[in-house]
Amino acid sequence: NFPSDVVPQAPEDPLFGLMAAFRADESPDKVDLGIGAYRDDNAKPWILPVVKKADEILRNDPDLNHEYAPIAGIQSFTSKAAELMLGADSPALKEKRSASIQTISGTGAVHLGALFLAKFFKGNRTVYVSNPTWANHHQIFSNVGIPTKQYPYFDKKTKGLDFEGMKNAIKDAPERSIILLHPCAHNPTGVDPTLDQWKELAEVIRSKNHFPFFDSAYQGFASGNLARDAASVRYFVEQGFELLIAQSFAKNFGLYGERAGCFHAVTAPGPDAQTTISRIASQLAILQRSEISNPPLYGARIVSLVLNDAKLFAEWEDNLTTMSGRIMDMRNSLRAKLEELGTPGTWNHITDQIGMFSFTGLTEEQVMRLRKESHIYMTKNGRISMAGLNTKNIDYFAKAVHAVVS
Numbered sequence: 266n267f268p269s270d271v272v273p274q275a276p277e278d279p280l281f282g283l284m285a286a287f288r289a290d291e292s293p294d295k296v297d298l299g300i301g302a303y304r305d306d307n308a309k310p311w312i313l314p315v316v317k318k319a320d321e322i323l324r325n326d327p328d329l330n331h332e333y334a335p336i337a338g339i340q341s342f343t344s345k346a347a348e349l350m351l352g353a354d355s356p357a358l359k360e361k362r363s364a365s366i367q368t369i370s371g372t373g374a375v376h377l378g379a380l381f382l383a384k385f386f387k388g389n390r391t392v393y394v395s396n397p398t399w400a401n402h403h404q405i406f407s408n409v410g411i412p413t414k415q416y417p418y419f420d421k422k423t424k425g426l427d428f429e430g431m432k433n434a435i436k437d438a439p440e441r442s443i444i445l446l447h448p449c450a451h452n453p454t455g456v457d458p459t460l461d462q463w464k465e466l467a468e469v470i471r472s473k474n475h476f477p478f479f480d481s482a483y484q485g486f487a488s489g490n491l492a493r494d495a496a497s498v499r500y501f502v503e504q505g506f507e508l509l510i511a512q513s514f515a516k517n518f519g520l521y522g523e524r525a526g527c528f529h530a531v532t533a534p535g536p537d538a539q540t541t542i543s544r545i546a547s548q549l550a551i552l553q554r555s556e557i558s559n560p561p562l563y564g565a566r567i568v569s570l571v572l573n574d575a576k577l578f579a580e581w582e583d584n585l586t587t588m589s590g591r592i593m594d595m596r597n598s599l600r601a602k603l604e605e606l607g608t609p610g611t612w613n614h615i616t617d618q619i620g621m622f623s624f625t626g627l628t629e630e631q632v633m634r635l636r637k638e639s640h641i642y643m644t645k646n647g648r649i650s651m652a653g654l655n656t657k658n659i660d661y662f663a664k665a666v667h668a669v670v671s
C-alpha cells in the first residue's frame with residue numbers, strides 16, 4: 266500500500282535534527298544556539314517564578330478537575346488574551362467585533378487560521394510571507410492548499426530590513442492577497458519595521474485590499490514591554506482592518522510544551538460587524554471540533570490566572586523584563602567582544618536586531634566549521650538564539666566566531 270514512490274522518506278526537521286546532534290556531542294564546551302527557547306545564565310530552562318506561583322495555586326484548588334474545556338477554550342483565558350493583544354481599550358473589543366478561540370499554542374493558531382482561509386477566503390488564495398520566515402509557515406499553509414510566495418525582508422548588506430523591497434513586493438502582489446506579518450521580534454532575523462514603516466505598510470496593504478494575518482509569538486519578549494510589542498497589530502486594528510492573529514504563550518510564559526495559544530479574528534467596523542464575527546466564530550468552532558475537539562487545559566489555566574490577577578500580572582511583566590534584559594545584555598556583550606577582537610565586518614546588527622534571534626551573517630560554511638571545530642550549534646542560515654549565550658560561554662563563542670571569520 267505504501268511503497269517508497271508513494272510514501273517517500275521525509276527529511277528530518279532541520280531544527281530538531283540540530284537538537285539531536287547537540288545532545289549527542291560529548292564535548293564539555295558545547296554551546297546550543299539552535300532552538301528558540303529561553304535559557305538562564307547557566308544554560309538551563311527557566312521556569313518563570315510567576316508560573317511557579319500560578320502552578321501552586323492551581324494544585325491547591327480543590328474545585329479543579331480534568332473535564333473537557335469548552336470547544337472555544339477557557340473563556341477567562343481567551344478574553345484576557347484578546348485584551349493583551351489588542352489592548353483593553355481596543356475599538357474591536359468595545360464594538361464586540363472580535364472572536365477568540367484557544368489553540369494548540371501558536372502553531373495551532375496559525376494552522377486554524379490557515380484552515381479557515383482555505384475554506385472561506387475568496388481573494389487571491391496565496392499567502393505572502395517574508396523571506397526568510399519561520400520555516401513552518403510554508404508547510405502549515407501548503408498543507409491546507411494555500412501556496413506561499415515570498416516578499417523580500419532581510420537586506421544581506423545592512424543585515425537590517427529591506428523595507429523598500431518588502432513594500433514594493435506587497436504592492437505588486439495581486440489584489441486581495443493574504444499577507445503574513447510578524448508583529449515583533451521577527452523569526453529568524455530579529456529585524457522589525459519601525460512604527461512609521463508599519464504605517465506605510467498599512468497604507469499599501471489597504472490600497473491593494475490585501476488581507477493581513479499577524480503571527481505573534483514573542484509579545485513582551487522583544488522590548489520587554491507588552492504594549493510596545495503589540496503596537497503594529499493595534500495600529501492595524503485602529504485603522505479598521507479585517508484581520509487574523511495567531512498568538513503564542515510559549516515564549517513569553519516559558520510554557521513551550523504546554524501548548525497555550527489563541528487565535529483571534531477581527532472584522533472591520535460597520536453595522537454588520539457583530540453578525541459577521543458571530544458567523545466566523547461559529548465556523549471556527551466547527552473547524553476546532555474536527556481538529557482537536559477541545560484545547561488543553563493546563564497552560565491556559567496558568568496564563569488565565571496570571572492575566573486575571575493584577576499582582577501576578579505585574580510579576581509576569583517583571584519576569585519578562587528579566588528575560589528580555591538578559592538577552593539585551595548578551596547582545597551588547599557579544600558585539601563588544603567581537604569589536605574588541607577586531608573581527609572583520611561590522612557587528613552593530615547584533616544590537617540593532619531584537620528578540621530571541623540574531624541573524625549573524627555567518628555563512629553556511631562558517632556555521633559548519635563552528636560546529637565541527639568548536640561544538641557550537643546553530644541553524645545553517647547563521648541564526649543564533651541569543652538566549653543560548655551566557656556569561657560563561659560568550660567569550661568562547663566570540664573567539665570561535667573570530668576564528669572562522671578572520
Ligand code: PLP
Nearest residue numbers: 370371372399452480482513515
Ligand atoms: N510563529 C513563529 C514566528 C514562531 O517563531 C513560533 C515558534 O518558534 C511559532 C509561531 C509557534 O510556536 P508555538 O507553537 O510553540 O507557540
